[in-house]
Amino acid sequence: MKRSADCKQLLLDRVEGLLQIPTIPAVLAPLLRYLEQPVEKLDVQKVTDFIAQDKSLAAQCLQMANSPLFGRWQQVDSLRGAVVSLGFRHVSDIAMSCGMLKMLPGKKRGFDPIVFWEHSLGCALLCRHLARNINLDDPGKAYLAGLLHDLGIIVNLWLLPDEFGEAFEAARSEGMPLHEAEQRVLGFTHCESGGLLAERWGFAPGLVEVVTHHHLPQRSSENTTLVSLVHIADLLCRTGGLNHGYVEARQVNLFEDAGFALLARSSSALKKFDWARLTFELESYMDEVHRLVRMIYRA
Ligand SMILES: [Fe+2]
Ligand SMILES: [Fe+2]
Numbered sequence: 100m101k102r103s104a105d106c107k108q109l110l111l112d113r114v115e116g117l118l119q120i121p122t123i124p125a126v127l128a129p130l131l132r133y134l135e136q137p138v139e140k141l142d143v144q145k146v147t148d149f150i151a152q153d154k155s156l157a158a159q160c161l162q163m164a165n166s167p168l169f170g171r172w173q174q175v176d177s178l179r180g181a182v183v184s185l186g187f188r189h190v191s192d193i194a195m196s197c198g199m200l201k202m203l204p205g206k207k208r209g210f211d212p213i214v215f216w217e218h219s220l221g222c223a224l225l226c227r228h229l230a231r232n233i234n235l236d237d238p239g240k241a242y243l244a245g246l247l248h249d250l251g252i253i254v255n256l257w258l259l260p261d262e263f264g265e266a267f268e269a270a271r272s273e274g275m276p277l278h279e280a281e282q283r284v285l286g287f288t289h290c291e292s293g294g295l296l297a298e299r300w301g302f303a304p305g306l307v308e309v310v311t312h313h314h315l316p317q318r319s320s321e322n323t324t325l326v327s328l329v330h331i332a333d334l335l336c337r338t339g340g341l342n343h344g345y346v347e348a349r350q351v352n353l354f355e356d357a358g359f360a361l362l363a364r365s366s367s368a369l370k371k372f373d374w375a376r377l378t379f380e381l382e383s384y385m386d387e388v389h390r391l392v393r394m395i396y397r398a
Contacts, residue, residue, distance in 0.1 A: 107285070107286045107287050109258075109259065129149065130146070130149050130150070130190075130191070130194050131191055131194060131195070133145070133146070133149065134146070134187055134190065134191045134194075138187060141187055143179060143182055143183060144179065146182050146187065146190060147178050147179045147182050150178060150182065150190065150194075151178055153197070155197055155200070155201070156193070156194060156197045157178055158395070159193050159196070159197050159200075159395050160178065160181045160182065160185060160190060160193055161175065161176075161178065161181050162391065162394055162395055163181070163185060163189065163193055163391070163395075164180070164181035164184045164185050165181075166387065166391050167387060168224060168384070168387050168388070168391060169184075169185060169189065188239045189239075191243075192223070192239070192242060192243050192246060195243065195246065195247065196219070196220070196246055199219075199246075199247070199250070199253060200212075200216065200395070202253050202257070203215065203216070203253060203256070204256055204257065204260070207256070207260065207264060208264035208267060208268060209264075209267060209268060209271060209344070210256065210263075210264065210267050210344070211344055213392060213393065214342075214343060214344040215249070215252065215343065216392045216395075217341055217388055217389060217392045218249070218336055218337075218341050218342065218343060219245070219246050219247075219248070219249060220246065220388055220391070220392055221336045221341035221384065221385065221388045222245040222246070222248060222249075222329070222332045222333050222336045222341070223242045223243070223244075223245035223246035224242070224245070224384060224388065225245065225332040225335060225336060225381070225384070226238075226241040226242055226244060226245030226328055226329055226332045227239070227241055227242040227245070228377075228380075229241070229328055229331065229332060229372075229377075230242075230328060232368065232372055233328075233362070233366040233368040233369050233372060234366065234368050235324065235325075235328065235366070240305065240325070241325065241328055241329070243306070244305065244306055244309040244325055244328075244329050245329055245332055245333075247297075247302075247306060247309070247310060248293075248309050248310060248313045248329050248333060249289060249293065249313075249333075250289075250293040250296060250297060250310050251288070251289030251290055251291065251292040251293025251294070251296070251310060252277070252289045252293070253293075254289065254292040254293055254295070254296050255281070255285070255289050255292055258292070259285065262284060262285055263281070263285070265284050266280045266281045266283070266284035266285055267280070267343075269283065269284060270343070270345070271343075271344070271345040273348070274345065274346060274347050274348030274349075275347065275348065275349070276314070276337070276347055276349070277289070277343055278290060278314045288314065290310065290311050290312065290313065290314055290315075291311070293310040293311065294307060294310050294311030296310075297310040297311070304321060304322065305321070305322040305325050308320070308321060308322045308325070308326050309322070309325060309326050309329045312326050313326060313329045313330050313333055314330065314333075316330040316357065316358040316361055317357050317358075317361065323361050323365065324361075324362060324365040324366070326358075327358040327359070327361040327362040327365075328362060330356075330358035331353065331356070331358050331359060331362060334351055334353065334356065334358070335353070335377075335381065338351055339378075339381050339385070340382075340385050341385060341388060353374075
């Protein structure tokens with residue numbers, strides 16, 4: 100118990116010094132600030148010029164623009180074409196994901212950054228898909244929330260690599276959810292550490308809640324629908340092959356899940372949702388997510 104209290108204090112101290120991890124703000128801040136403006140004020144060329152300054156961001160935009168996951172079957176070979184094809188919203192999401200990718204340390208103690216990225220992108224796509232199908236007002240916001248929900252894992256990897264490695268090993272060998280192993284070994288989960296960073300980076304309140312409560316959506320207050328949606332998508336990914344690199348032993352009944360009940364309360368369309376079809380679609384998603392992530396990661 101004392102050790103986990105020490106870990107938590109260590110985390111808090113280290114989060115205070117988090118500006119030592121400058122990659123995300125450096126890549127993102129100016130572009131994201133620019134993209135926050137009303138869409139009619141945005142200039143394609145300006146966004147293109149900004150992206151061109153960062154080689155891996157440019158490569159990611161091109162690869163995403165050419166992926167069927169983003170609805171393109173036609174070849175896009177210029178950066179400007181990629182910006183037009185993806186739209187400002189996706190460019191902003193990709194900038195965010197690019198920054199996060201740069202923060203991921205290499206493979207360590209069984210934790211594979213590519214697998215982490217597949218989980219995040221898979222969850223983002225699933226969130227967007229679910230949001231569209233249950234008529235949530237902003238599928239783009241759901242996509243971003245899915246992409247960033249496990250931000251705390253990166254925080255833990257950076258700030259407490261040995262302790263996190265131990266938690267990851269325990270989770271993998273016992274087939275338990277990662278957050279439960281973190282709680283046991285570290286005394287806190289990636290939800291708490293991610294929440295601290297999300298707040299520090301000034302994420303929108305909905306995103307902070309997603310990062311903080313995606314494993315316990317009943318604790319969210321203002322953005323329960325979004326948090327529950329991400330919770331469900333995360334669960335589907337973890338049980339459907341876009342997991343953290345190991346299979347969790349516990350059987351999950353989605354329809355008895357607290358997040359599912361919360362989501363059903365706010366969306367009547369959920370009752371009519373075709374889950375059998377989703378399971379089928381999920382399989383085809385996976386192949387493309389694997390392919391795309393491996394391509395991006397090598398860029
Ligand atoms: Fe998580
Ligand atoms: Fe997750």
